Amino acid sequence: MRVDLHCHTTASDGGLDPAALCQRAVAQGVELLAITDHDTVRGYREAAAWLSTQDLPLQLLPAAEYSCNWRNISVHIVGLGIDVEHPASLAAGLYFDSARRERAALIGAKLAKLGIEGALEGALALAGASQIGRPYFARYLVAQGVVRSEDEAFERYLGAGKVGDVRVLWPELATVVEWITAAGGVAVLAHPAKYRLTATRLRTLVADFAASGGAAIEVVVGRQPSDTTAFMAQLCRQHDLAASVGSDFHKPGHSWSELGKIDDLPKGCEPVWMRWSNLESKPHEV
Ligand code: AMP
Numbered sequence: 001m002r003v004d005l006h007c008h009t010t011a012s013d014g015g016l017d018p019a020a021l022c023q024r025a026v027a028q029g030v031e032l033l034a035i036t037d038h039d040t041v042r043g044y045r046e047a048a049a050w051l052s053t054q055d056l057p058l059q060l061l062p063a064a065e066y067s068c069n070w071r072n073i074s075v076h077i078v079g080l081g082i083d084v085e086h087p088a089s090l091a092a093g094l095y096f097d098s099a100r101r102e103r104a105a106l107i108g109a110k111l112a113k114l115g116i117e118g119a120l121e122g123a124l125a126l127a128g129a130s131q132i133g134r135p136y137f138a139r140y141l142v143a144q145g146v147v148r149s150e151d152e153a154f155e156r157y158l159g160a161g162k163v164g165d166v167r168v169l170w171p172e173l174a175t176v177v178e179w180i181t182a183a184g185g186v187a188v189l190a191h192p193a194k195y196r197l198t199a200t201r202l203r204t205l206v207a208d209f210a211a212s213g214g215a216a217i218e219v220v221v222g223r224q225p226s227d228t229t230a231f232m233a234q235l236c237r238q239h240d241l242a243a244s245v246g247s248d249f250h251k252p253g254h255s256w257s258e259l260g261k262i263d264d265l266p267k268g269c270e271p272v273w274m275r276w277s278n279l280e281s282k283p284h285e286v
Pocket residue numbers: 013038132133134135150151154155159160250
């Protein structure tokens with residue numbers, strides 16, 4: 001079964017709307033998909049509504065990628081199979097919608113202090129109905145000619161440790177795991193290799209995550225070096241965690257990130273999606 005349990009739509013910072021994303025997933029041969037927009041389930045909701053009008057061989061898991069704090073760094077936790085109507089999911093959605101607006105105002109104020117005017121309004125206008133986040137600030141900075149590329153915007157203004165890296169409003173890791181679990185979902189530590197932690201610190205993160213009730217980690221993110229995969233699989237075994245896989249697809253055109261283009265899970269890992277594999281009949285209703 002081809003599985004992709006991590007991707008984004010225009011509900012957050014992705015380039016395809018939920019229906020177009022589902023169509024691309026089917027074209028790529030994906031059979032089980034989780035749309036994991038940043039801090040919102042609107043991408044999932046729209047995709048599920050659209051899929052119910054189609055007859056496509058695609059099963060959709062309700063999901064989101066939540067932001068949180070762990071020891072002064074931002075960490076992402078994917079909630080898979082959450083009941084999106086559960087009070088914990090609804091409360092998380094409200095919390096993050098307002099936290100992201102407040103955070104955007106803080107980022108705008110910090111950029112204004114550096115003499116970059118109008119960033120909040122500009123980023124909000126570019127985001128439209130999408131969940132506001134740093135990528136929209138990056139696009140505004142490019143549009144204004146402050147930087148030449150979105151990468152440069154992150155390097156100079158928005159990336160880890162820069163002025164626009166505002167984390168104060170994120171909940172603690174344990175809180176996010178609790179929200180996901182309360183809503184009947186499985187908490188998955190997203191892209192562990194992306195935080196650029198030393199092996200020792202990554203082990204501590206995974207240990208804390210497991211102790212908080214985390215159930216799985218993303219062992220494979222798209223195409224990655226085999227030693228990374230081996231290390232993630234080892235962390236799974238050590239902490240008795242299941243394994244997830246995803247592309248973290250945002251938009252077409254990045255050859256290194258495509259829906260469903262994901263290395264195989266190493267033998268011995270427990271695929272997290274086995275929990276939902278008994279759900280069939282109507283393929284997209286989970
Ligand atoms: P936010 O959700 O507001 O914290 O923004 C984080 C998002 O910015 C990530 O999910 C990426 O899609 C995007 N991004 C692009 N380039 C970078 C970068 N160099 N560092 C961090 N995030 C980046």
